Amino acid sequence: QVQLVExxxxxxxxxxxxxxxxxxxxxxxxxxxxxxxxxxPGKERExxxxxxxxxxxxxxxDSVKGRFTISRGNAKNxxxxxxxxxxxxxxxxxxxxxxxxxxxxxxxxxxxxxxxxTQVTVSS
Numbered sequence: 001q002v003q004l005v006e007x008x009x010x011x012x013x014x015x016x017x018x019x020x021x022x023x024x025x026x027x028x029x030x031x032x033x034x035x036x037x038x039x040x041p042g043k044e045r046e047x048x049x050x051x052x053x054x055x056x057x058x059x060x061x062d063s064v065k066g067r068f069t070i071s072r073g074n075a076k077n078x079x080x081x082x083x084x085x086x087x088x089x090x091x092x093x094x095x096x097x098x099x100x101x102x103x104x105x106x107x108x109x110x111x112x113x114x115x116x117x118t119q120v121t122v123s124s
Contacts, residue, residue, distance in 0.1 A: 014088055
């Protein structure tokens with residue numbers, strides 16, 4: 001198994017930036033595709049972004065394209081989500097996720113490991 005711990009959430013004004021981090025421990029990090037989901041109050045969980053094991057392939061939800069960037073530091077067992085030009089509608093709990101199976105990078109991704117989540121609040 002892999003354990004995932006998110007950090008970097010907080011309160012920011014619209015137009016601002018935040019960087020989320022997700023540290024992974026327990027197994028070989030490069031064996032996992034990594035990504036982020038988010039869930040706002042009263043809404044379904046949304047696939048935000050996914051990155052492949054090597055980092056060569058990514059998937060971004062249309063709602064975040066051009067504003068969010070995912071990257072992974074395999075030497076540090078960490079995946080990052082840089083969020084720029086934040087909007088109030090980005091407010092949600094953001095969950096880090098990992099998958100050691102064959103992963104299709106798409107909105108239908110269903111990873112098998114999850115973090116506890118970190119709150120991101122964007123004020124208008």
